[in-house]
Amino acid sequence: MLRSVLTGVFVVIAASAQAQQAADAVEPEAASAGSFQSISPDVTAALAAKAAGQSVVADTWMISAANPYAVKAGADVLAAGGTAADALVAVQVMLGLVEPQSSGLGGGAFLVWYDGATGALTTFDGRETAPLAATPKLFQDESGEPLKFFDAVVGGRSVGTPGTPALLAEIHARHGTQDWAALLAPAIELAEKGFPVSPRLAQLVAADAERLASSDTTAAYFLPEGTPVGVGQTLVNEPYAQTLRMLGAQGVDGFYTGALAREIVATVQGANNAGVLSEVDLAIYTVKERPAVCASYRAHEVCGMGPPSSGAIAVGQTLGMLEGYDLSAGPDDVTVRRLIGDASRLAFADRGRYVADSDYVPVPVKGMLEPAYLAQRAELLAGDDALPEVSAGAPAFDHALNWADDEAIELPSTSHISIVDATGNVASMTTTIENGFGSRLMVGGFLLNNELTDFSFRSHREGVPVANRVEPGKRPRSSMSPTVVMKDGAPVIVAGSPGGSRIIGYTAQAIIGMIDWGLDPQQAAALPHAVNRFGTYDLEAGTDAEALQEGLADVGYETNLRPLTSGLHLIRIGDQLSGGADPRREGIVLGD
Template sequence: MRLLLMLSAALACLGVGAAAPAQQRAPQTTVAVATQPFVIAANPLASEAGINVLKRGGSAVDAAIAVQAMLSLVEPQSSGLGGGAFLHYYDARTQRTMVYDGRETAPAQATPGMFLDSAGQPLPFGTAVLSGRATGVPGAVKMLALAHRERGRLPWRTLFGEAERTAAQGFLVSPRLAKLLRGNFAENRAPDVIAYFGKPDGTRVDVGDRLRNPAYADFLRRLAAQGPNAMYAGSTAARIVARTRAAPLGGLMTLADLANYRPVKRDSLCRPVRTYIMCVPPPPSSGVGLLQLMKMLELTDIARRGPNDPQAWFLFAEASRLMYADRDKYVGDVATVPVAGLLAPDYVASRARLIGTTAGPPPQAGTPAGALVAGVDGTHEVAGTSHFIVGDAQGNVVSMTTTVESIFGSGRMVDGFFLNNQMTDFAFAPVDAQGRPVVNAVAPGKRPRSSMTPVILLTPDRRFAGAIGSAGGNAILAYVGKSLVGAIDWNLPMQQAIALPNLVARGPNFQGEVTKFSPELLEGLRQRGIELRPGQGEDSGVHGVIIRGGRVDGGFDPRREGRVLTLPRR
């Protein structure tokens, strides 16, 4: 019988002071252990779908497919089959990690200026996000199909039944979905959003209402039977193209774009961090930024402090600003990203030395070895996305971050799922004010830069030690970094580390969950030049696990509706 870790939602209001004993602890020490099957996802129905696949003897990838199919239904504001994802995989037999990149791509007819108006100025974000130009060629389904061919154990056709039945019979609208449906988001005014979530009396579904999606159930039946061709060819593909080409601002996608999409297998980017080996996806993911942040913090005394110490949060904020300055300038889907230079010990040390005693003006990007001249990036990345983690009975692990980018993506729906607005993750202006080319500019077939950073932690002898990731747009790096500091440096249980208040420092902005910091901490930050302001719209969605003493120490973000489920070891 599985063990359901019903971790208290009251941790959402966890006071930082509750973690005081951690202040004197040494950083977490890794121990080589085997793990038990588990699923951590942002919705109970998604966690159940994944654990049921594991019960049938399925692999971590099999369960990930079932989780994604369910999330597309019950958490459509965050991810879906019409979007993209990075799947980070740990192979227990070979002790290797690798990344399956299912990031969306720009259509072949895309142009660098496609998000400029007739006067050559960037379109307003609200206009762009609802346009047909916003949708990139979806990548999640083909990526999952590739991972399944290589890592699956159960037949593809058996992995969609639970999501299909739930779509046909309906599911109860959750508090989070109901809340976001009433938020001030441009997508909530989209005709497809209004039609799908509308009731006969003109109101929208609310908490506890049963929402059915027969179109999605039918699509899943075809996807199970036909494989990815059910989406990338035939009637569904034709509807995707037609929907993206519809006004306003019709897009450029073609049937050839869908047919020609290819996921990419990439080597993980790994570096030692504390007593772990930390592995992240390489560009166009921003994993290099997270590694740089953690390496900078290693050069400070943050681990000897704790969550009650304003100096610890000051160090985190200033290191974050330095990291973001570099990430924003250099990372994109280009061959010139100076990854080695950004992580070179001398360069990291030079950046860490810029952390003073008080917060000053926004830091500028540095000049790491291998860096080429690049313009100042103006990408506007909103806070959608979902992260989940699966470990199977063989010890293989999936750490996957998945997204439709904004709330309900572009607000356009096909066959019961929303289409992404991932093209708006590109910089709208291809050059900066000085005429220098921007790394993250639009180009045909290019993947937009992503903040999605599904992490895998290994012991020094390369056994699985943990995994973590988050939702949150460009704040993902801060959310994950904070949780790693809590779990590794301050030795908190993963649930407490995730529940720590969020602080996102980028450029001139210091944003955070002000009401979750004590008055003493806020005053200590103020004395160091940081005036914390309320943060961005969709809070974090961190899900993480660390293996401690041979047991799964898993946590879900109390700001969402997640669950940690485990099975007994075999």
């Protein structure tokens, strides 16, 4: 039974900063609460709780994710005794149907997993890989200059080898208890019956209609008879149902080899702006289990995904630099925002210099999170004004260190899933096809990613290599920050968000909100955003964050009012479970 309770500048390398700030020219995914009351009574109750600003509480299990159809599919699995791994499968394949612009079978994901039986915490890397035929010049023109972003995105050039199907299969094989094919059945049924287009999906399709029209298959689905699908219109996806049936019968091998793999490759290589993905790239794809990366913060261990994600490092560095400062004045205090903003800027400077796929370049993860190094960096925050300049530090490093600053644009899209099951397993998974609608290429009823544009478009700067440059088989750097916060060896917070490189700020603020400001998960998810990555302080338009504008300007920041559409999904674990879903999007929390 669902129960709810009411609870209360400038970067030193200017050219690199300009390239990063170019992402600001593209609006984030639209905010929308949606209308899903007809799904079931528990969904109706969850929607009402979110609208009232209430956290949902439960005793046994809980799920928070980005769309009510997907949350309901996962909740039904958990209610039937399935594990968090089983629920992840049901949720992700449903998200790929009803929220296709954000994640799906054609993308990749990072998963932080806590095993309730053994107490082990680990991570799984289902990030896309660059094709073996890719070169560092993939996103450069004939003169060696970087392509414009959407010139690189739309078409086959940007498509990496998808990792999400393999990750779902891997976690289900290790920790699932329910029949694989049965977990796909709800999405198959809805794909065949059709689902009503949500306000958010309709808005995004209309805004991107020109690019969606670049592919006949994509246009036929999202722009039938040349008109964008509208709110409430029933959308049927028989090809997706067929793909899921094939996966149910053949397992994940049916995705990476055989007819579907050939169709994916033909679509990528035959598209305008053709890519170099091959059947070999699909056939050799593997999920990688990696140690969780953890950082200490106020008697907690904040744990997440290490390279190729920058998420755990940057969140950990931001919090680590703030450890010695009092943030109790809260989110409306200019000094608190100055401290958080400049700590974030320092973390982003290190991120841009050092973080990439650690299978290809050495990354000083230990040095970047070493308490003495963070204390040294934190001394830079001791003044009263914004730091006039920020540059990468010099963390302890056991390899040669000579990297140039990155030049990559990571745009807001993506989705996040937080789950706690009845046996104490915890899953925090952030999943994406990168930019909204990915490459705009559709195969088998799902969109293919444009993940390769998360690499730096420049391979070198003044002769110095960029760590996050394109290389064959390499995984592009990400900001996805699926997080499990531990205390005394047990998980206490499950967190994560979509939002491009602002994911790091969204996730860090939510953790600060719950640990420093005593907020419950719904309050933390609803906090107005103020994010600083590269010097300019982005303030969430139409919220209380606007009141910070004058004070932040007085201490030396340029400010920018803009939409900041996070998609936080938070669970606090204690005597009871308590969960929140970001009010800016369509997600909900269900629990029992």
